Structure formats: C-alpha cells, structure tokens
Amino acid sequence: MPVMSDPARSPNPIDIHVGLQVRLRRKALKISQEKLAEALGLTFQQVQKYERGANRISASKLYEIARALRVSIAWFFEGLTDPTAEPIEGAEEAETSPFARSFLMSQEGVDLANLFPRLPQRRVRRRLVELVRSLVEEGEAEPVVAEAEA
Numbered sequence: 001m002p003v004m005s006d007p008a009r010s011p012n013p014i015d016i017h018v019g020l021q022v023r024l025r026r027k028a029l030k031i032s033q034e035k036l037a038e039a040l041g042l043t044f045q046q047v048q049k050y051e052r053g054a055n056r057i058s059a060s061k062l063y064e065i066a067r068a069l070r071v072s073i074a075w076f077f078e079g080l081t082d083p084t085a086e087p088i089e090g091a092e093e094a095e096t097s098p099f100a101r102s103f104l105m106s107q108e109g110v111d112l113a114n115l116f117p118r119l120p121q122r123r124v125r126r127r128l129v130e131l132v133r134s135l136v137e138e139g140e141a142e143p144v145v146a147e148a149e150a
Contacts, residue, residue: 014080016053018062020104021076023051025069027110039068052105 011019026036033044033051040047040061049055050065057065066073103109119125 011053012056014077015056017080018057018076019051019053021078022047022057022065022069024104024110024113025071025075026051027107028114029069031069036065036068040064 026033033047037044037047046055050057050061062073062076066076104113116125116128119128
C-alpha cells in the first residue's frame, strides 16, 4: 500500500525554526550530533529529527539542550514574531522557505549564517548580498549544461 503524504503530519514551522536554531548553535560550537546526543541521553538520530523539526522538542528537553549549548531558551525562538503582539489585519506570518531551510541544513549555510553577521560594515554585507544575487541571476539566464558536456 503506497504511503500518502499527509499535510497535517508535516512539521510545524515553529518546530522547524527551533530545530534550525539547535543545529546552528551546535555547529557554531563545533559539537557533533553524537556528542550532543550523548550529553542529552539520546541517540544521534533523535537529535537529527529535532534539528529537522520532524520531532517536537519537549519543554524539559529544550531546557537540557539550552544548558548543553549554553544559550537561553529564548534564543531558540529568536526571529519569530512575538506571540503577544496584536495580529495585523491581512498580514500573514512569513514561513521559512524550503530553500532557506535546506540552505541552513548545509555546512556552507551554517558557515555563512555564522560568519555573515560578523562582517562589521553594513555596506560590505549589502554588497555581498548584491554579488550573490547577480551570480544567481546570471546563472538563471544561462542555459543549463549537463556536467558530462562541460
């Protein structure tokens, strides 16, 4: 019997956000999934599921993760809208795009996410974004050539 994708079973955007924060902090501290799992009394597969947002992190486990990664619990929720703020008529909460999610799950994405804010001049950061944008636009304008042909 084929397994159907159930949208109700897809990860909650908040669980995905918290999981990405766990991954970013773990990578910044250069801690392996195995080491974090050991510190938490879990398997590394469970840490993988937390980081993908596939499994929801309980409050007590989030507290333990915060201690292990030496951050406040609030740090995991940075970047989300304030839940006590009045909703704006017609405004929708922005979700992290699948591209941003997959980027942050890559080693390059984690490295850039950690290094980019450390660039001291806003102008340099802006120009770097413009450079990447122009490279993407140039790549989109050119026909895709199979690697075997290149």
